[in-house]
Amino acid sequence: MPQPHSAATLIGSVQRAMRLLESVAEHEHGAPAKQLARETGLALPTAYHLLRTLVYEGYLRREKGLFFLGEAAERLGSSGAAQKRRSTVADTLAQWRDSIGVPVYYARYHDGEIEVMCVSDTPGNPAVEEWADFRETGHAHAIGQCLLSQLDEDARRDHLDRYPVQPVTRYTVRDNHTLLGRLERIGRMEPVVERQEYALGTVCAAIPITLGATVGTMAISLPARQADRLLLAARQLQSEIGRKLGSIGLCISI
Template sequence: MSAPTRGHQATLGQGGPGPYGVLRRALRLLEAVDRHPHGATAAGLARDLALPTAVVEALAEELETEGYLCHLDGRWTLGGTLALLGRQNREELIRVRLHHKLAELRDQLGAAVYFGRYQDGELCVEAVSASDHAPAVEEWVDFRATAHASAIGKCLLGQLDHDGRRDHLARHPIARLTARTITDQEQLMHRLERQPATVPVLDIQEYSLGTVCAAVPVTAGATVGCLATSMPVERVHHLKYAAELLAAQAAPLMLAMAV
């Protein structure tokens, strides 16, 4: 199945606050299908969920591409992916799906894509999808120690509470990496506290000269994560589009990690 068009994505987003609304509707749709062991039509599911049939159909088609739903003889049933969840290979399944998603995004953007997570008090870049034509940023200073200067780091710190940020910065003191790096802790804290959750976090040559980055939150359950991309500064005019695409794809990624 081809990738959703912009119009398709807009349909999925109707009636809710961004990616979190899409995630909630997807989970409710899976629950509704589960209540019909012999399958249910899109019209029947729409009545169950009090949603327009077109919205249910679009969301069901998206879930079908991920293996969560199956369409047969005009009825929707649960797909094979759900049967694998909860088994010993669940983590491996999620890892494979994550890398597949990142590779799709890399090819769409023509730029490296990353998934980062804040876990056990540390920043971790868990997955990177890069290629010869979309190289990853060179980790010239350990990412774990430079959250203050990277889009990934600032996006993750922004999802912590005030004390969590203070604790991290106490363990990883701010250091100047480029002339653009914020080195004043209070200024950094102020920016993190004022950063809207729906606005992508940017790094304009703060971690590495010649590189710009963008990151958006990916929050599922207890996961504090983010989706990010990096590209040469010569492509800075593409960064806004890249950030919008990351934000649009955050919902499917959240679903993959939450279900």
Template sequence: MSVHEPTLITSVQRAFRLLEAASAHENGAPAKQLARETGLPLATAYHLLRTMVHDGYLRKLADGGFVLGDKLGILHTTGQSQALLSRVRPALAALRDELGTATYLTFYEEGEICVAEIVDGPRTPRADLWVGFEDAGHATALGKSVLRELDEEARREYLSRHDLADLTPRTITTLPELTRNLDASPLAPAVTDLEEYALGTVCVAVPVYRGDVLGSLGVSLPAERLSRLPEVRARLLPTASRVTRGLSLTI
């Protein structure tokens, strides 16, 4: 192992130097120029450039020049998302500790309700997510919060792609009843899941935003703590405002 480690490290360093050089040329630069700018032998530069093109970190233009590839854009976007989440994790953790409940954050992206973060602990276990949110948006407070905030067309489009699966005897499985439940929530703007996703567990969620991206913030708790839902709602709303502010600030 030790014999090869310096070579591997050197190759990575050289690849980074080529990426940095390519990033300085918006319209692309040929291999010979990149090799000259990085001080690498041409054969080495060619080998590393081909590898990075294959893996999507660079893209080769028709004229032979190299520019940054789509993979770097994905990494940049992912890095930004993680940086934003790191801003709001303390607020999610504080909510968990104050209420003694697991805390969840979702976003509505590319037509699906996706879990972005779960903050739990030994004394605040998360709910058993036995059915993915792509099949359970109608049965969870987090999903119903998103559906409540969508405009009529977007909600109808989402529901046209998702069956109202019967997950428990309490699950709402008809569109008229779900619509009434969303539009007439007694805790609005909060919505609830009263053992609709899992028997023995109730949830409450409120909307949040990451810029223009809709999401939801919610908590889950044992059904015997149902009477605490108004108290939970009162704590969720200011935390949701803080989370929205944290997620919407420019990095």
């Protein structure tokens, strides 16, 4: 009766397969099995077996006797790159959170929707609770107003056709016409401020970010009792964005 593979044997097989993948990745124009076996120090029969398995699983592809990275391996690489971009943005927001002493948000307008991509807060300075869907209440919060202010008139009206203005608190703008007028008056690079329009007891400010086709914003929030800090904190954030935008621009534009 065949004995089950030991853990050491299974781990060894994975290690050998990973060495082959790494070796293939170093050859842009492909490499034959014999060369890969030699570079990884594997016996040729072992290398052949692992290479066939990796081709079958989609991690490699074989063309005219040469092995190349397959779609599955490329997806892994893309996922890793995306994770690194998210980590870079999260780390940057955390630095701003700590230096300014406020929760910091990154959001974008993508495919007709408001998307909050990252939030950095602390127990002492918590983020605003999303008690009403951010996508549907863009008229009521600084993030949404900032994003909508960067769109052209047709895109704004399309958004409001799908998500019409409705009361969220007693301070919320009351109708589409009033909101559109407000958006028209927002300066191109001015912070967008709202006071208790989305959540009672909270004031927010958002800074517009436009990179290529990406419409985005960085925002902060404060308890209403600290409203006198809001504009100063927003200017601090704007200054930090100006210093860091070059290094994180690619991360937030993809």
